[in-house]
Amino acid sequence: MVRLLYPVHNVDSSDNTRIQILTGILRHYLSTLLQTTPKPQPLAQIRQHRSLLRGANLRQNCAQISPSSFAARRSYLIQAYKDGLFLAEPNARGKPRANPMTDPAMMEGMMGMMKGNVAMMVPQSLIMGWINAFFSGYVIMKLPFPLTPQFKSMLQSGVGTRDLDVRWVSSLSWYFLTLFGLQPVYNFILGSNNAASQVTQQMAQAQMGANPMAGAEDPDKPFQMEVENLEVTEHRYILEGIEDRLLASLAS
Numbered sequence: 001m002v003r004l005l006y007p008v009h010n011v012d013s014s015d016n017t018r019i020q021i022l023t024g025i026l027r028h029y030l031s032t033l034l035q036t037t038p039k040p041q042p043l044a045q046i047r048q049h050r051s052l053l054r055g056a057n058l059r060q061n062c063a064q065i066s067p068s069s070f071a072a073r074r075s076y077l078i079q080a081y082k083d084g085l086f087l088a089e090p091n092a093r094g095k096p097r098a099n100p101m102t103d104p105a106m107m108e109g110m111m112g113m114m115k116g117n118v119a120m121m122v123p124q125s126l127i128m129g130w131i132n133a134f135f136s137g138y139v140i141m142k143l144p145f146p147l148t149p150q151f152k153s154m155l156q157s158g159v160g161t162r163d164l165d166v167r168w169v170s171s172l173s174w175y176f177l178t179l180f181g182l183q184p185v186y187n188f189i190l191g192s193n194n195a196a197s198q199v200t201q202q203m204a205q206a207q208m209g210a211n212p213m214a215g216a217e218d219p220d221k222p223f224q225m226e227v228e229n230l231e232v233t234e235h236r237y238i239l240e241g242i243e244d245r246l247l248a249s250l251a252s
Contacts, residue, residue: 031120044089048087063235063236139169143169144167147166151166
């Protein structure tokens with residue numbers, strides 16, 4: 001039998017939403033307490049990263065410098081990249097990096113990631129268990145607009161009936177809907193740089209790589225790829241023929 005939540009327990013969908021918001025705030029402050037202060041990177045690593053960006057910036061902004069300046073800068077960067085002049089560890093050129101398990105800094109970073117996962121999953125598991133225990137099988141609201149039957153599985157999770165109008169929303173479905181829609185509320189309460197959004201954290205972890213325990217690629221490969229990009233870059237000076245274009249615009 002389908003049960004209506006608000007006539008029986010005097011609770012509506014706003015109570016579920018308030019619990020979601022409080023749980024997100026708790027997750028934010030728990031993540032802040034467990035977060036470790038990042039150590040400053042070595043100067044050689046910063047130089048390696050910034051030097052690689054120089055090639056990309058030269059390709060993207062080459063139209064603003066003269067052909068002679070572009071040719072000189074491209075020639076210098078190509079030769080420096082080929083010689084490994086900007087590598088933080090020139091002796092490691094052509095070799096894959098060591099296993100992160102042997103690097104204390106990498107191990108500390110992975111421990112910080114594990115702490116973040118704990119701060120994210122523990123409150124989420126508690127709130128999920130609480131909703132399943134107390135609100136399983138309840139519908140808490142009715143949408144004021146019509147929907148097609150395809151939305152029934154999404155809006156009525158935990159309600160095992162085929163005759164219920166698709167506009168009714170179960171408490172479990174409302175939980176998942178608010179889970180993915182409360183980020184603007186967290187931004188308003190906690191600021192844009194907050195740890196309350198589970199979706200944002202999962203996307204950031206996915207961008208870090210599928211297997212952080214695996215060895216990284218050869219640090220020289222990005223430089224050699226940038227060499228190829230610089231060699232095929234076609235330069236066109238933005239001020240080329242500016243006198244003729246100016247006179248033509250004034251004449252018209």
